[in-house]
Amino acid sequence: MRDLDAHVARALALVAPLAAERLALGGALGLTAARDHAARDASPPFDNSAMDGYAVRSADVQGATPASPVVLPVAGETAAGAPPGVVPAGHAWRIMTGAPMPDGADAVVPVESTDGGVTDVTMTASVGEGRHVRRAGEDARPGDVIVHAGQCFTAVRAGALAAVGVATVDAVRAPRVAVIATGDELVDVGEDLAPGQIHDSNSVLLAGLLRQAGADPVVIAKVSDRPEELLARIAAVDADLIVTTGGVSVGAYDVVKEALAARGVEFVRVAMQPGKPQGLGLVNGTPTVCLPGNPVSVLVSFATIVAPMLRRLGGDSGGGGIVDSRAHEAAVVDEGWSVPPGRRQFMPVRFTAAGTVVPATPGGSGSHLIAGLAAAEALADVPAGAERVAPGDTVNLVRWSR
Ligand SMILES: Nc1nc2c(c(=O)[nH]1)N[C@H]1C(S)=C(S)[C@@H](COP(=O)(O)OP(=O)(O)OC[C@H]3O[C@@H](n4cnc5c(N)ncnc54)[C@H](O)[C@@H]3O)O[C@H]1N2
């Protein structure tokens, strides 16, 4: 059996980063930055107040207490969105959160420490210089790199770029992926099941996993166990990656193996559970991954083999391992389970209220337990050689979307 890391290395050797394209910021969500993206504007763009209150020269309110308040005339006011005013010495300036500091002021007295006056204001607390003032550029200065090449444009990073005035970005285009489920037993969800039939859930699962990973599932198809049908479907595909499910094992009707073994795909057994039977190769020049049919095996194979390929296609330079090298996570196990001999195990787990993990499906690791998988929040990555995972053990976690 082939070691999983060796298999992933071969998978990564099949793919190379795709070209970049210029996009509006909002259209780049989930894609990878093709270059560093720097701030155009400062954040904050100007000195402004962190509080509703009064901008003052801090020296003018020194020593103010409830017992000996300081009274200052109010020279004017600024709301957020208005240009800054000018506060003369010995005066206060009414100001709202986010409004620009008036020239002359160096601190803000919150309204709670005043009587809220509009012509004169009584201050019952002093403030130090700079208090409650948000300085221009303290968050970012023009030219500061906000998103680095190779990082994903997440919602948070898009928000950060918007704040510093970046409206257009260069992103690696989304990988175009064809999903082909195989099996005579498959019918679309929404249709009634005749005896022996099951709903094609792998297509739905894979298309969703691809979307969540920032890829574009351009083909979502299901074919029968006839090799000609599979080959015709593949011949019509224009994609960066083909992912098939089912038909890779040792059964009499293992269509994928039958059709693709002589066309560039190598079928191997990988030392993991689930997901042992796997195929990998170039079909008509297109990187092709053939996953087993069991739905839990599909999820595990996606997280361990397909996701790193998508990251490489998307230009991610981050190591190319199973897990994004910057996203390691671990958890303590609350309820143990057994581990198959000689195979690295990926157990679907869910979190307890205490932050520990337990198997997501009662009874453990059946690779057909797709409905039970709805409770899963992560995969516990258990090294080969362990006999059991016991309560109190720490396990590494693998996620399947970013
Ligand atoms: N004699 C042996 N039998 C099996 C072995 C083995 O080593 N020796 N390995 C088992 C393991 S492990 C796996 S995993 C499966 C892999 O089988 P295939 O990839 O050939 O997949 P199928 O036989 O086509 O399907 C397996 C299972 O999954 C269901 N399935 C398939 N496609 C879908 C779909 N699109 N949506 C939902 N469910 C699907 C299918 O009905 C089967 O129940 O082989 C074991 N057998």
Ligand code: MOO
């Ligand atoms: O290796 Mo199979 O993938 O156990 O279900």
